[in-house]
Amino acid sequence: MSEPPTATASYHPAIREERVALVDLLDRVLAGGVVIVGDVTLSIADVDLVTVSLRALVTSVSALVEGTDDSRENADGRWPG
Amino acid sequence: MTDSPCVWVYAVADDAAPAFTDGQIGVGGGVVHPLIAAGLTAIIGSVARSEFGEAALRQNLEDLEWLERTARAHHEVIETVAKEHPVVPMRLATVYSSDEAAAGMLRERATDLRQTLIRLAGRSEWGVKAYVAMPDDSADGPQPETDDPSTGPGAAYLRRRRDQLAAHRDARQDAVASAQAVHVDLDRLSASARLYPPQSAEIAGHCGSMVLNAAYLVADDRAEEFGAAVTGLAARHGTLQLTLTGPWPAYSFVGQDGTEDAQ
Numbered sequence: 001m002s003e004p005p006t007a008t009a010s011y012h013p014a015i016r017e018e019r020v021a022l023v024d025l026l027d028r029v030l031a032g033g034v035v036i037v038g039d040v041t042l043s044i045a046d047v048d049l050v051t052v053s054l055r056a057l058v059t060s061v062s063a064l065v066e067g068t069d070d071s072r073e074n075a076d077g078r079w080p081g
Numbered sequence: 082m083t084d085s086p087c088v089w090v091y092a093v094a095d096d097a098a099p100a101f102t103d104g105q106i107g108v109g110g111g112v113v114h115p116l117i118a119a120g121l122t123a124i125i126g127s128v129a130r131s132e133f134g135e136a137a138l139r140q141n142l143e144d145l146e147w148l149e150r151t152a153r154a155h156h157e158v159i160e161t162v163a164k165e166h167p168v169v170p171m172r173l174a175t176v177y178s179s180d181e182a183a184a185g186m187l188r189e190r191a192t193d194l195r196q197t198l199i200r201l202a203g204r205s206e207w208g209v210k211a212y213v214a215m216p217d218d219s220a221d222g223p224q225p226e227t228d229d230p231s232t233g234p235g236a237a238y239l240r241r242r243r244d245q246l247a248a249h250r251d252a253r254q255d256a257v258a259s260a261q262a263v264h265v266d267l268d269r270l271s272a273s274a275r276l277y278p279p280q281s282a283e284i285a286g287h288c289g290s291m292v293l294n295a296a297y298l299v300a301d302d303r304a305e306e307f308g309a310a311v312t313g314l315a316a317r318h319g320t321l322q323l324t325l326t327g328p329w330p331a332y333s334f335v336g337q338d339g340t341e342d343a344q
Contacts, residue, residue, distance in 0.1 A: 020156065022149050024208055024326055027277050027294070029152050032332030033172030034197070036186055040087050040176040041135055056145040 205328035213256035
């Protein structure tokens with residue numbers, strides 16, 4: 001699934017990433033931040049947001065991978081006829 | 082089924098905070114504004130119940146595009162405030178039915194919030210991740226000794242394969258040990274540290290295996306020293322690739338107990 005490292009991979013000792021990566025952001029806004037239960041989102045507090053977001057991430061990553069393998073996706077995700 | 086607006090809470094700052102978020106557009110396209118109560122300022126915005134009410138939220142949180150848009154909007158507002166003031170960021174999806182309900186939260190939690198603000202003053206969060214590139218099987222190891230009559234190509238292949246697997250194991254163990262050493266050193270420069278689970282390679286979109294995913298709360302006047310330490314550690318631990326992100330609002334250091342992993 002992951003591609004082999006390319007020969008041009010960066011060997012900078014420390015890379016300052018300028019753009020905030022979504023995964024880093026989700027680590028923080030879903031697992032960090034102070035948990036004060038809003039009166040509208042009372043039971044959202046019981047939802048494990050990290051698990052929910054991981055599910056969303058994994059689903060979209062696998063969709064991406066499938067998409068590159070097979071653009072002619074049909075209903076059950078199999079190669080048509 | 083009226084679509085009455087709800088109140089999205091981004092963060093809490095002290096009461097000296099911030100007219101300057103006023104008018105910024107935040108989550109759900111809502112205009113950001115301050116709400117002052119109990120000597121504290123909640124940074125809030127208006128959002129539609131049809132999109133951010135509980136039932137809708139449960140569904141929307143599973144939609145990665147929605148989640149990304151919302152998380153980025155939440156973060157941008159918090160970051161704007163955090164540049165000028167200590168803030169306590171709220172976890173994503175803290176939603177109240179009215180300004181009055183949000184003000185009630187401020188009054189109820191005022192003592193905790195104020196203590197957290199004091200603890201965070203003059204400090205920022207930095208993220209450090211370490212990756213290790215696993216040795217490449219196809220790469221140019223020792224050539225197969227096909228000309229050795231006593232072993233033959235099959236035995237040579239098996240031996241080479243065994244060596245490769247051992248090299249993988251060793252590389253992984255070395256990397257984990259190096260990552261621990263990196264963490265110990267950076268922890269020493271920090272007021273507090275928090276370890277997150279390593280992100281999987283597919284999700285992180287990075288080659289190699291993540292062996293450290295950490296956040297450090299660092300005094301702003303030591304930020305340069307901290308950055309230099311990361312660079313130095315990267316040079317010392319050549320097998321690791323280190324990345325540094327930040328400064329972040331202190332998302333990782335506002336836990337319920339107020340002290341994530343202090344020592």
